[in-house]
Amino acid sequence: MRYRWTVAFAVLVAAGVLGSAFIGPGGxxxxxxxxxxxxxxxxxxxxxxxxxxxxxxxxxGRTLALNVVIVGTPAEVRAVLTDQSELEWAAAESDQGLNESVSVSQLDEPVSISPWRSARGAARYTYVAERPGSGEWVESDYQLATGTYLGSRTHIRAYPGPSDNWTALQAHTEYWDWFRLRHSVTGIAEGSRTVERDLRDERFVDEVSRVYHGHAGGGSDGWISVIRLTSATDVSPGSIDEAPGPGSTLGLLSVVPAVAVLAAAVPPVRRRDLWDAALPLSIVVVVLGVRSVGIAAEGLFPAANPKIFAGVLYPMLVVGPLLATALLARGRPATRMALLAAAGLGAGFVLDLSGVGVRTVPIRLVLHRTALVGVIGLFALGVASEERRVASAGAVLWVAILAATLLGMV
Structure with a gap:
């Protein structure tokens, strides 16, 4: 029976690793x-x-779609987003309406100005041209964010146009993935809505609309938010059709089925065996604790680079689940401890992502987490049964998968 579970966990690991390695984002x-x-x-x-x-x-290398255009000079746009208190604007009237536009003045909840701050992020480019055939690739002029770097945030990259009368934004929501040590994007719709809510009722904004331009893909459904400052001219995006790209997301709870099946197989726990619950609880505490401590440190030391905290806390995330399993699974029923360890890590994943507001995750990420669940189960099985080869294989696979993730191989 024990060997069957060893094979089962090994198959789970192999399926997760191979799936997450070969299923990638489209382009x-x-x-x-x-x-x-x-x-x-x-x-x-x-x-x-x-x-x-x-x-x-x-x-x-296409990634996300531009989803906001603010009409105004680059200096005005940046001031609107970062230093609104010092702006002085003269009222102006728009002389033209938008084609295929929908006003958003009454679509969302009351306005709430977000505390936009300078942000760090990977380099992303877009292509701008004064006329077709004479364009160039440009990196974002600046980046802004509201939220927490090691938690979840709304992130903006700004691209001023060559004529200096508009700025295109790529606004998206994202969260810090501790097991990948980088941000994972959750979507662009809420990003554009956040910018709309911040600006639509301001005295220096003439109109906020959503315009259908016909482009899909990169998270876009073909609509773009257009914000006209009172000193700016009208905007009327062209209409270009593009076939929508297929989505590749899976509900957050999709990471649960494998864990649920494992947990269902755990024998009924008697009172004298309640100590076994310490294993899954300790793994959950490690996963959630690293996130909580990181966010707290970021709040206490806002001037420090958040990656410093990530570098300090990440080893705890690597060693913590293995150490808890090695201490608490030894000498206990092997199958039970393997299933409890796997269930604890799976629960930690779900609670962690739910805590930062993630409701859907890419299937590639689900497979990656499934592989880690299988590995911790395999390690616990070896520790509890005192089979050093199985335990060593689990520890090596755990470190190897995390290392491959950091190198971008998974």
């Missing part, structure tokens, strides 16, 4: 600059912009 097929039909004009007779961002200076 466009061709490299180089975007073709003319993929460009968007943020203003009538104005410049062109590719309505996406990219990891590289090529459409081959």
């Amino acid at each position: 466009v097929e061709n490299g180089g600059d975007p073709p003319r039909e993929q460009l968007l004009q943020p203003g009538q007779g104005a410049d062109y912009v590719w309505p996406y961002t990219s990891r590289s200076q090529s459409i081959d």
